[in-house]
Amino acid sequence: MRHSPAMRDAESVDIDPLARLWHDGWRDAHARILPAELARRRTLESFRQRLADNLAHTRVAGAPGHPTGFCMVKQDELYQLYVSADARGSGIAAALLADGENRLSACGVTTAWLACAIGNDRAARFYEKNGWHRKGPMTSELETPDGIFxxxxxRYEKPLHQS
Incomplete structure (x- = not known):
């Protein structure tokens, strides 16, 4: 049985390493399947700014300044979930996902949702394995430095148990 890693609130010292982790993870998972125009807008600095803007809604695994993954929530959405390439398969992603679900539930969310890039089959299998159900396609309005994309x-959804 795997050890469940401790989750903690993100700190300002985590912004730069998380931005690198997110940027690398985004490119790894999405560069082949998403429009080049979106990839052009997903710069390291754009990830850094999004982290700074959402730090209060971000939890991480790993020591301060050395995170191995993170989960960000926004209202009723499990907004972002990324782990470093070397942490894949370690149980960190599932622990971060459960932590995010618990945070949403504690805020009174009864059905959470998340967006998964069409064609990101690895992520889709992971979400489905963890009780999320694909509801179908939707248009997501992504914030970029150049405006909405x-x-x-x-769209995936999951009913949450109230804490």
Missing amino acids: RLEVW
């Missing part, structure tokens, strides 16, 4: 994604 509309992208069709898979």
Whole structure:
């Protein structure tokens, strides 16, 4: 049985390493399947700014300044979930996902949702394995430094138990 890693609130010292982790993870998972125009807008600095803006809604695994993964929530959405390449398969992603679900539930969310890039089959299998159900396609309005970028994604939902 795997040890469940401790989750903690993100700190300002985590912003730069998380931005690198997110940027690398985004490119690894999405560069082949998403429009080049969106990839052009997903710079390291854009990830750094999004982290700084959402730090209060971000939890991480790993020591301060050396995170191995993170989960960000936004209202009723499990907004972002990334782990470093070397942490894949370690159980960190599942622990971060459960932590995010618990945080949403504690805020009174009864059905959480997330967006998954169409074609990101590895992520889709992971979400489905963890009780999320694909509801179908939706248009997501992604924030970029150049304004909103509309992208069709898979919408996943999961009913949450109230804490």
